[in-house]
Amino acid sequence: MKNSKISERVTELRNRKGFSQEVLAEESGLSLRTIQRIENGETTPRGDTLQRIAKGLSVTSEEIIDWKLEKNxxxxxxxxxxxxxxxxxxxxxxxxxxxxxxxxxxxxxxxxxxxxxxxxxxxxxxxxxxxxxxxxxxxxxxxxxxxxxxxxxxxxxxxxxxxxxxxxxxxxxxxxxxxxxxxxxxxxxxxxxxxxxxx
Structure with missing residues (x-):
């Protein structure tokens, strides 16, 4: 998935939870700058970072990555x-x-x-x-x-x-x-x- 798609999904899920970027940073244990870079599409979260964001948003990493995948x-x-x-x-x-x-x-x-x-x-x-x-x-x-x-x-x-x-x-x-x-x-x-x- 392209950076922009993941960044859109993270932003959408964060807003749905009513979290600010600061709250997501705190919940995920990541820095505020990392959250900002992900949401701006400057970097793609992988591995541990993706797992932390998913945990902070109370979703699975698959829900972040797979949302635009084909349903078959x-x-x-x-x-x-x-x-x-x-x-x-x-x-x-x-x-x-x-x-x-x-x-x-x-x-x-x-x-x-x-x-x-x-x-x-x-x-x-x-x-x-x-x-x-x-x-x-x-x-x-x-x-x-x-x-x-x-x-x-x-x-x-x-x-x-x-x-x-x-x-x-x-x-x-x-x-x-x-x-x-x-x-x-x-x-x-x-x-x-x-x-x-x-x-």
Whole structure:
């Protein structure tokens, strides 16, 4: 975004809050001169400065940067739906949404927030799937090594593993479909499961 656009947005948000430049400087912990330079379009806030201004205005940095970006709920829904590629191979559910995010980063409003939530869920899901399989194999290996007899009765019932895998695939499928519908109708994604690897 050009300096003038960011400066307009900061000024607009500051005025909406009823802040003077001095108050924004105090709330953000920046100097008055820095606020003036940003609002005059002389400099573009990045990194820590952008975060401080956003915090001072009680908004997210995305709300400052993304306000003029294209709103494309269809693309966000398609990005989310691309996670269904986990049905072909689990890691594709991470790679394809990641490529789609990177290709449209800083072009579509809300893409960063949605992509992070989608990818955090898919990474978490893949880890749980992987750990379930490793746990099953490791459990059987341990049981066999603890016994002098090699007997099928020593092995953990494979139905436990298959039941876990079917449940994991079902949860992933349902959440991707629900969130694709949410995005298509202009709502935010809601993945209640997922470790925030990407913040």
């Amino acid at each position: 709920d269809s693309y966000l829904a398609m990005l989310n739906t691309s996670a269904l590629s986990f049905l072909i191979f689990p890691l594709l559910g991470i790679l394809i949404p990641l490529v789609m995010w990177i290709s449209q980063k800083n072009k579509i409003h809300g893409i960063d927030r949605s992509s992070r939530k989608i990818l955090n869920f898919q990474i978490t899901w893949s880890l749980v799937l992987f750990l379930s399989i490793i746990g099953y194999i490791g459990g059987n290996f341990y049981r066999v090594n603890q016994s002098s007899l090699i007997s099928p009765s020593l092995l953990i019932n494979p139905l436990y593993l298959w039941g876990t895998i079917v449940l994991l695939y079902f949860i992933n499928l349902v959440l991707v479909v629900i969130n694709s519908v949410r995005l298509k109708s202009g709502k935010n994604v809601s993945y209640f499961l997922g470790i925030p690897f990407l913040k």
